[in-house]
Amino acid sequence: MTGGAAGERAVNASPEDRVREAVDAAYRNESRRVLATLIRLLGDFELAEEALHDAFAAALDRWQRDGVPANPRAWLVSAGRFRAIDRIRRRARQDRSLEKLAEEIETTTGPVQPEDDKAVPDDRLRLVFTCCHPALPADAQVALTLREVCGLTTEEIARAFLSPAPTVAQRIVRAKRKIREARIPYETPSPGDLPERLDGVLRVIYLVFNEGYSASAGDSVTRPDLSGEAIRLGRLVVELLPEPEASGLLALMLLHESRRAARTTPEGDIVLLEDQDRSLWDRGLIAEGGALVEGALRSGRIGPYTLQAAISAVHAEAPTAEETDWNQIVGLYGLLARIVPSPVVELNRAVAVAMRDGPEAGLKLVDALLARGELEDYHLAHAARADFFRRLGREQEARASYEHAIALARQGPEKRFLMRRLAELAR
Amino acid sequence: MKYLCLVYSDEKKLHSLPESPDDAECMAYAKKLAGQGRMIAGEALQPVETAATVRVRDGKVSVTDGPFAETKEQLAGFYLAEAKDLDEAIQIAAGIPPARVGSIEVRPIRELQPG
Incomplete structure (x- = not known):
């Protein structure tokens, strides 16, 4: 009976519902990628965000009429670009100087081509590097990354960091203004600057992770899963820029995360590593983290995140606290102290x-x-x-x-x- | 886009540390930037004890000695440079010889809006 009812609902789902679902799905899966590309095309965060909203509003209407496009992402980027040019043209009636900008965007970016899809990963990486630019204050880097790259709302970020929402909103607005006025580039850094700039990105991710990981139990119920967001960010960076230290950081986060269930009592009290119930450790995360550490160690370019992850992996391999390979841990800390x-x-x-x-x-x-x-x-x-x-x-x-x-x-x-x-x- | 690179340094140390630059090195750097078409202007300043501070209040001019604020580091010179974005401006600033003993503040130029 129940199955029949569900089936009936699916058959009877109106075309409007189905289009709405497709738009929702596109928002969930593609909105950050579309935004990243629009920022590159339009050269402005605010304009790109408006264009993103316009594009999704247009999708609701047009997909109803013309059907859901084969490549929703390309459609959304293209629609966003057109709407942005439109918006600038309308504003240009008050401000003549904007006409030049509209023309510039129109001629330099050209219509969106399917092969532009290849540029998408680069656009997302650009977005990460811009949000974590060292000329921005540290707390703004964190807020902007969570907002623009992860798509968290200002309210969610405020709740996570126990700050008032207007404070976070202002931090984000100021950061965007600085990006525009100081012309912080929307670019992956040159190879010479890359190691240092990547350090900055990894620091932001680790900060987000720690904020989620060391949050005491009482608060963690109301907090969005910051550790989860940090791990998602870590995966994104490893996927886009497979540098050993990026893998090392991802491994470190996964290995810490694997012990989450065992590290506090239900009352929120700390359980030391040696006293933890190791059967509660997440073996899947440990295996994934361990493999990443090995890869990072094999690269021969060993950094502090990789070493900390290696230490964590040694603990994870020990069936009991007594059987921990302390000799190896002493050696790894020695290396870490040298770096x-x-x-x-x-x-x-x-x-x-x-x-x-x-x-x-x-x-x-x-x-x-x-x-x-x-x-x-x-x-x-x-x-x-x-x-x-x-x-x-x-x-x-x-x-x-x-x-x-x-x-x-x-x-x-x-x-x-x-x-x-x-x-x-x-x- | 134009950026002003302000050179700050403890005046007492600017010319006395082992890594302190000499005038010839600074002139060579300015010349190199000019060769790349990125130098608009640049000057070194006399020490702050030569400064006068001017204010106009209710139409009256008042002059006091010394700099506006007492700070550990003083403005020692500036470069007005042309760069495509902040990263390029930072790269220019990093090459300014006194960056080794002091610090360079990089500020984008705001275009004044007529009328």
């Missing part, structure tokens, strides 16, 4: 050394780090020390270090975790 000298990386290496050689060895390294004064205010340095003392049975010192770490910790779940550890000491 990006950072006391935080050295701290992580010290923790790995403690797992390999015992807490005494780790304590020595962390004390040396603290003596240099760089990690004095970093709660995880004191938490690591507290853990070494606990394992050495030096309860007094463990207690003092936990208290120090708690005083410095800022995130709720982290504070709660350290307090739990402190309470366990007393038992």
